[in-house]
Amino acid sequence: MMGSRPGRILPREAGAAPLEVVIAVMAFLAALALGASLVADRAAQGWRAGLSGRLTVQVLPPQHGAAEPSLTNETNAALSLLQKTSGVVEARALSQPEIEKLVEPWLGAGTVIGDLPLPRMIDVTLQPGAKIDLPALSQELIRAAPDSVLDDHSRWIVRLRTLADALVWCAYGILALIAIATASAVAFATRAGLEAHHDIVALLHQMGAHSGFIARAFEWHYLVSALAAGAVGGVCAMGLFMAAGGLEWAGIEPVPFLPPLGLHPSELAWLIAVPIGAGLIAWATARISVLAALRRIY
Amino acid sequence: MLRFENVGMRYGAGPEVLRDVTFSLEGGSFTFLTGASGAGKTTLLRLMILANPPTRGLITLFGHDLATTTRSVFPSLRRRIGVVFQDFRLLDHLSAFDNVALPLRLAGRRPGDYTHDVEELLGWVGLGEKLNSRPPTLSGGEQQRVAIARAVVARPDLLVADEPTGNVDAEIGERLIRLFGELNRLGTTVLIATHDRSLIERGRAREMRLVDGRLVELRVPRS
Numbered sequence: 001m002m003g004s005r006p007g008r009i010l011p012r013e014a015g016a017a018p019l020e021v022v023i024a025v026m027a028f029l030a031a032l033a034l035g036a037s038l039v040a041d042r043a044a045q046g047w048r049a050g051l052s053g054r055l056t057v058q059v060l061p062p063q064h065g066a067a068e069p070s071l072t073n074e075t076n077a078a079l080s081l082l083q084k085t086s087g088v089v090e091a092r093a094l095s096q097p098e099i100e101k102l103v104e105p106w107l108g109a110g111t112v113i114g115d116l117p118l119p120r121m122i123d124v125t126l127q128p129g130a131k132i133d134l135p136a137l138s139q140e141l142i143r144a145a146p147d148s149v150l151d152d153h154s155r156w157i158v159r160l161r162t163l164a165d166a167l168v169w170c171a172y173g174i175l176a177l178i179a180i181a182t183a184s185a186v187a188f189a190t191r192a193g194l195e196a197h198h199d200i201v202a203l204l205h206q207m208g209a210h211s212g213f214i215a216r217a218f219e220w221h222y223l224v225s226a227l228a229a230g231a232v233g234g235v236c237a238m239g240l241f242m243a244a245g246g247l248e249w250a251g252i253e254p255v256p257f258l259p260p261l262g263l264h265p266s267e268l269a270w271l272i273a274v275p276i277g278a279g280l281i282a283w284a285t286a287r288i289s290v291l292a293a294l295r296r297i298y
Numbered sequence: 299m300l301r302f303e304n305v306g307m308r309y310g311a312g313p314e315v316l317r318d319v320t321f322s323l324e325g326g327s328f329t330f331l332t333g334a335s336g337a338g339k340t341t342l343l344r345l346m347i348l349a350n351p352p353t354r355g356l357i358t359l360f361g362h363d364l365a366t367t368t369r370s371v372f373p374s375l376r377r378r379i380g381v382v383f384q385d386f387r388l389l390d391h392l393s394a395f396d397n398v399a400l401p402l403r404l405a406g407r408r409p410g411d412y413t414h415d416v417e418e419l420l421g422w423v424g425l426g427e428k429l430n431s432r433p434p435t436l437s438g439g440e441q442q443r444v445a446i447a448r449a450v451v452a453r454p455d456l457l458v459a460d461e462p463t464g465n466v467d468a469e470i471g472e473r474l475i476r477l478f479g480e481l482n483r484l485g486t487t488v489l490i491a492t493h494d495r496s497l498i499e500r501g502r503a504r505e506m507r508l509v510d511g512r513l514v515e516l517r518v519p520r521s
Contacts, residue, residue: 011391203387206349208377209404298351 009217019189020229027233030178031274037171038267044164055124060147061117074145075120087130094121186282190289215290226282230275299325305355331491333508339491380454382462386445388433395429401452438465
């Protein structure tokens with residue numbers, strides 16, 4: 001008695017390994033691009049959240065005369081004005097160590113910072129949704145503290161948003177290029193497969209197999225191959241992002257000035273889309289290629 | 299069942315290999331196709347099984363004028379034809395059982411429905427012990443019997459066989475001809491291309507003979 005499972009219409013191909021390697025590499029690159037877009041998007045959101053709803057007032061050292069008394073007087077005057085301004089939740093002058101910490105990445109740690117005439121900084125927290133007339137506030141600040149400068153961060157927010165959007169669109173562009181390259185590789189492999197299995201295809205066609213039946217044999221073959229290869233590439237990329245997250249968790253900053261490169265668990269889940277996408281591209285490309293080839297047979 | 303009218307065929311820009319071929323096969327008939335090598339037998343068979351379109355002339359199959367029939371209908375017409383190829387055309391990666399079951403799979407039947415039929419048929423052609431054998435492990439004669447079993451398993455309306463007894467001994471050849479005769483008795487139209495004169499004489503069937511691409515003789519047996 002025979003088993004109830006019929007044999008595969010197409011034999012397993014020993015020569016399919018190069019295609020699977022190509023798809024695995026493509027999937028790895030696609031997962032990196034997708035992960036990079038998620039990191040860029042998260043960083044931009046973080047930056048925006050950190051800067052919006054806040055103001056910074058700098059009190060610059062005077063060009064003439066003693067800096068310290070002037071800085072202290074003007075800072076107190078500015079603080080007094082800001083604390084009375086409607087919509088301001090908190091106005092706090094940064095301490096000297098906090099200011100030194102801010103410039104440390106550019107000037108380095110050491111005694112030289114203490115000798116420099118650094119401006120005083122006031123960090124202002126606004127009520128959510130508060131509408132403040134910033135030009136009028138700026139004028140009032142100049143009257144109270146002539147060497148003060150008001151910064152609402154809008155210039156930085158716009159630039160960061162533009163940068164983050166550019167990074168995200170770059171990642172999408174890379175994803176699109178990888179998808180096209182994968183589709184081309186699968187189309188090429190499908191044509192080679194059709195050529196290699198021409199006798200089988202011709203026989204099935206002669207026996208009355210519908211084009212869809214023959215196409216299914218090929219599309220399943222490439223779908224399974226691409227899913228497996230895509231999973232390998234996706235898991236490798238996932239491992240890389242988890243390693244980056246592990247470095248950050250251990251307190252080691254992989255690349256200075258860049259946002260954390262590790263992905264959150266919810267973001268890692270997005271990488272599952274990579275093998276699925278690779279499988280769908282392979283499935284659709286194989287189906288289209290086979291049906292086009294069968295249309296040319298009588 | 300099948301009608302050829304002034305059919306001509308050439309491959310590319312080459313000479314005509316079939317010229318003005320006109321004949322018809324009635325439903326339930328049994329016919330031998332004879333002719334020397336290169337006479338055009340294989341080309342005529344290829345036109346009959348819808349492997350190639352004719353260069354000129356009209357072919358009517360199962361009531362369909364092939365010149366005007368849409369391509370989407372062809373698979374269903376092909377499934378009504380059983381073909382025994384001279385080179386067998388078995389799928390080497392499939393077992394004898396799966397090769398024979400292929401037409402039934404294409405017809406949409408489930409494995410549970412056809413297992414018994416396929417096993418019985420393979421037993422009938424003497425391969426009951428070789429259900430799981432793959433074609434490369436079978437002798438030429440055994441492969442030919444698998445090919446014949448595959449051609450008849452779906453009880454086709456038209457059976458076309460190209461030298462079906464060329465690789466088997468006399469006893470198996472006799473059994474295969476009996477199988478074709480039985481199928482014919484059940485209503486299948488049979489056409490066999492052969493060089494074997496003894497087969498033709500024994501078969502008491504109609505004979506069509508091709509010479510240089512022309513159908514020169516149509517011999518009807520005396521009843």
